[in-house]
Amino acid sequence: MSGGLEVCLILVSRTFYVLTQAMTLYYHEQEETLERNELEGLQLAKLQRLLCEVIKTNPFYQAKLGNIQPAAISSLNELRSLPFTTKDELVADQEAYPAYGSNLTYPIERYSRLHGTSGTSGGRVMRWLDTPESWDWIMKCWGIIYRAIGLKDADRIFFPFSFGPFLGFWAGFEGAARLGNMVLPGGGMPSAARLKFMIENEATVIGCTPTYALRLAEVAAEAGIDIAASKVRALIVAGEPGGNIPETKERIETAWAARCFDHTGMTEIGSLGIECVEDRGNTHLIASECIPEVIDSDSGEPLPEGDLGELVITVLGRWGSPLIRYRTGDRARLTYEKCACGRSFPRMLGGILGRQDDMxxxxxxxxxxxxxxxxxxxxxxxxxxxxxxxxxxxxxxxxxxxxxxxxxxxxxxxxxxxxxxxxxxxxxxxxxxxxxxxxxxxxxxxxxxxxx
Ligand SMILES: [Zn+2]
Structure with a gap:
């Protein structure tokens, strides 16, 4: 082999190695590792595209935003001139325009997925529709989430719950399948049967609530099943606090002898928060796909970085049922300090620290x-x-x-x-x-x- 060809082959194989490593670390390396000013530029560009699309045909936001010219929003600061969106407004809108409300950018035939909120806090269930394009966007978010927790091709993910209208179940399940991972549905069986199913199918990652991770551990102990010796190496927990409460997280990790990752999301905003492998205890927000703000709940004014306030989210990729400046009711403090994982996405220090309603x-x-x-x-x-x-x-x-x-x-x-x-x-x-x-x-x- 000539020297030139050999060097060329080495370079190609090295490049391939670097690329495959990056592919495992990140889902969309370029967007995940931008500098902060570049990230803000990306957010602004996506915001303008969203506004252009929404303002043409979405009755809910036409009524809220009036004759806004998307081009007039020329910086993220100007986003603050737009009104907040609240859950009460969305619920009232769905009551006024049943069954799905007027926050729909496209004709109803374009929508292929229905999900709903649990109604646990206010008792009122909210329905949420997605187009195939919006669903693809949610899948992208899950790609980022799975890479952030270090998901590998050989991982098999177990979902031990019955699949109801909650968005998180379906999105997490299909997001893993799209990455090519084996997904294991665990609905329609009691906890002991789920444990057996999990072990027989050699699950390595579990997605569930923190409470249910502890419940499975309790059932395993009663049944004499050694879950610490199982192949499970990680749990992605969501749906309630716990993954970010150090004492609860430690209890889960000890019982399972596995790492526990906090994930946050809501049916109406999608799946946007994940703790990465490098930073235990703080939860990234996928800021290439949303614009997070932290505000003073009373005045609505933005708070300085690091201050505790209410998390407000503008969802950038879900054009069919968008949310602009949505008041989540969650309390959080953000840092933009770059994480050891290389992502420039901000982190919620200690995850979501509480719900306004529950104080x-x-x-x-x-x-x-x-x-x-x-x-x-x-x-x-x-x-x-x-x-x-x-x-x-x-x-x-x-x-x-x-x-x-x-x-x-x-x-x-x-x-x-x-x-x-x-x-x-x-x-x-x-x-x-x-x-x-x-x-x-x-x-x-x-x-x-x-x-x-
Ligand atoms: Zn990180």
Missing amino acids: MFIRGNNIYPSAIEALVRRFPEIIEFRMQQMIQGSLNSLKLEIEPKASVEDAGSLAAAVRDAVRRQFNFRPEVEIVAQGALPRFELKARRLVK
């Missing part, structure tokens, strides 16, 4: 249920719990029901220890009630531990 006010303290969960999870003797804010005149208090493991002999001491831990951390004494084995509900989907 409790007890004895002078603003407390999110996730703070109580973090405290309770420090007690390995407690298998399940539930909380309720008690209104007693002007002094609210907290009632905590705790279900100890069967092995706990002195439940009274456990209750006293929990009471004491709450008092030390939050300066009030909760009412702690020990309940019988199995008395508290177990959840497959979104857990409801805050009784309202």
Whole structure:
């Protein structure tokens, strides 16, 4: 072989190696690793394309935005001149124009997918339609998510739940299949059967809620199944806090001997948040596909980077059912400091830190249920719990029901220890009630531990 040809072959094989490595690390390397100013340029270009498309035919945003000229939005700062979109507005719109509302950019025949919100917070279910193009965009987001958690070709992903109208199930499932991974549907069977199915099919990654990851671990322990010795190496958890509560995450990781990644999304905004392999505890927002803002909930004004406020999202790729400046009701703080994974996407420090609606006010303290969960999870003797804010005149208090493991002999001491831990951390004494084995509900989907 001539020297020139040899060098050429080496270069080609090296290039191929570098490319395949990059393909595994990233889904869309160029968009994921832009400098911040380039990222903002990309967001602006996508925003203008979105506005051009939406303003022509979408009745909901035509009414909201009036005669806006997309070209007039020439910087991300000018995005702030546009009004917010709220969930109440969307729900009212769907009630006024049943069944799907007027936030539709195209004729109804163009839509091929229906999903819906769970209705757990407000009790009202919201329907959401997608065109094939919007669905492809959601698949792109999942490509980015799976690469961020280090998904490899050989990974097999298990989805242990019945597939309802929740977007996340279908999107995560199909997103993995599009990458060519084996996907394992685990609906329509009890938890013990799911564990058997998971082991027989050699699942390596599980997608579920944090609560259900713990529930499966509980069932495995009862059935004598050693899940720590299974092939599962990672769990992607979503749908509720937990993946970002260090105490809950640690409990999941210990039980499964696997890494637990926090993922965030909503049926109406899509799947936009993921913790990457390099940065444990903080959750990226896929900012090539959305524009995140953090605002003061009362004034609506933008907050400086790093301040805690309400997360507002403009969804850039879902033209069929868009959301512009959507107030998510989630509390978060963002950093744009570049991550060790190389992505320039901002990170929510500590993930989503709470929901506005769930904040409790007890004895002078603003407390999110996730703070109580973090405290309770420090007690390995407690298998399940539930909380309720008690209104007693002007002094609210907290009632905590705790279900100890069967092995706990002195439940009274456990209750006293929990009471004491709450008092030390939050300066009030909760009412702690020990309940019988199995008395508290177990959840497959979104857990409801805050009784309202
Ligand atoms: Zn990262």
